[in-house]
Amino acid sequence: MQTCIYDLKTQYEKGMDEAARAIQEGELVAMPTETVYGLAADAQNACAVEQIFLAKGRPQDNPLIVHIDRIEELDKIAFANKLAEKLAKAFWPGPLTLVVKKRPGMIPDVVTCGMDTVAVRLPKSAYARELIARSGRYIAAPSANISGRPSPTRASHVMEDFLGKIPIILDGGECEVGLESTVVAVYGDKPVILRPGGITEDMIKEVAGEVEISPAVLGGLKEGQRAASPGMKYKHYSPKAEIVIADGSTRRAIANATGILYDKYSKNSKVLILCSADMAEFYDSMNYKVVGKTPEDFAHVLFDELRRADEEKYDAVILEAVKPVGMGLAVMNRALRSAGFKVVKGDE
Numbered sequence: 143m144q145t146c147i148y149d150l151k152t153q154y155e156k157g158m159d160e161a162a163r164a165i166q167e168g169e170l171v172a173m174p175t176e177t178v179y180g181l182a183a184d185a186q187n188a189c190a191v192e193q194i195f196l197a198k199g200r201p202q203d204n205p206l207i208v209h210i211d212r213i214e215e216l217d218k219i220a221f222a223n224k225l226a227e228k229l230a231k232a233f234w235p236g237p238l239t240l241v242v243k244k245r246p247g248m249i250p251d252v253v254t255c256g257m258d259t260v261a262v263r264l265p266k267s268a269y270a271r272e273l274i275a276r277s278g279r280y281i282a283a284p285s286a287n288i289s290g291r292p293s294p295t296r297a298s299h300v301m302e303d304f305l306g307k308i309p310i311i312l313d314g315g316e317c318e319v320g321l322e323s324t325v326v327a328v329y330g331d332k333p334v335i336l337r338p339g340g341i342t343e344d345m346i347k348e349v350a351g352e353v354e355i356s357p358a359v360l361g362g363l364k365e366g367q368r369a370a371s372p373g374m375k376y377k378h379y380s381p382k383a384e385i386v387i388a389d390g391s392t393r394r395a396i397a398n399a400t401g402i403l404y405d406k407y408s409k410n411s412k413v414l415i416l417c418s419a420d421m422a423e424f425y426d427s428m429n430y431k432v433v434g435k436t437p438e439d440f441a442h443v444l445f446d447e448l449r450r451a452d453e454e455k456y457d458a459v460i461l462e463a464v465k466p467v468g469m470g471l472a473v474m475n476r477a478l479r480s481a482g483f484k485v486v487k488g489d490e
């Protein structure tokens with residue numbers, strides 16, 4: 143299959159028209175959003191949605207997010223309670239996904255994997271909203287990566303995984319946030335964060351009065367434990383390079399981690415350290431790359447750097463741990479999964 147790539151800066155009208163038509167015809171389109179690129183299909187076309195699972199190699203029990211372009215659509219596909227409405231009003235359009243009770247007959251079971259809830263999101267990206275509006279459909283879209291790989295934050299990442307496999311990629315440049323949306327279950331009386339993201343714990347608390355964080359956010363699931371959000375039980379965000387997290391006294395932790403990795407791969411192995419600006423001076427003789435100053439900076443480049451590490455044939459990448467609050471919680475949630483929960487400590 144030939145993949146047409148439209149640069150939305152220069153080919154906006156043609157790209158949008160072709161993409162909207164493809165969606166209407168039950169085909170897959172990679173679309174930019176403010177979080178990561180999505181692999182989009184008509185959410186009410188079960189055959190089209192099945193293609194998403196096939197193309198990604200996605201487990202059949204991991205439900206998809208339904209993207210809408212107007213807040214009023216929420217109530218058409220779900221029974222939105224007061225809490226859902228409050229959060230939607232406060233943070234939509236934006237990187238927040240609400241898990242709500244499904245209204246029967248609206249969204250097919252393939253999208254929700256037979257669950258009685260549905261995840262709904264109104265993205266901030268004007269490109270994503272235009273595609274939804276122009277196609278006149280609700281759009282089911284997981285991140286546009288092969289399952290298990292780091293999520294795509296640039297069109298080139300989507301090309302790595304899907305060139306020749308889907309008909310259209312819309313290139314909207316680099317994604318603003320860089321990590322996927324915050325997923326919050328709101329069908330009870332208290333919001334529960336299932337996956338942290340750009341809308342933080344504090345932001346939700348300010349609107350809802352209270353918020354819970356699912357224990358699976360920073361921990362793995364124990365054998366046999368049921369996942370509130372099925373996506374959390376799968377290996378995720380993994381490049382070919384081995385990922386290790388350095389935590390505690392960072393210099394010690396890095397020394398310990400490099401020691402372990404050199405033992406494993408030989409002294410000549412290629413090990414990269416992704417670090418914050420204020421630690422860079424300590425890594426003088428080592429291979430390091432500054433990812434910025436804040437957790438937001440880290441979030442913005444994390445997936446891009448993991449993919450680049452493979453391109454540059456690194457054996458391993460050491461990630462400096464960040465404080466798991468605010469956007470840092472989202473960064474650590476992804477980092478821990480990409481590292482398969484491998485954390486090397488440095489004693490204080």
Ligand code: TXA
Pocket residue numbers: 175177178179180181204205206207237239241254257259260261263283284285286321322323324325336337370371372373374
């Ligand atoms: O930012 C994002 O959310 C991106 C862009 C493309 O919008 N999409 C995205 O989709 O990250 P995906 O499929 O990669 O992640 C969706 C997450 C999964 O962890 C899935 O298990 C969870 O949302 N999810 C979907 N429906 C759910 C439901 N009914 N209950 C609980 N979790 C659900």
Ligand code: MG
Pocket residue numbers: 284285293
């Ligand atoms: Mg994903």
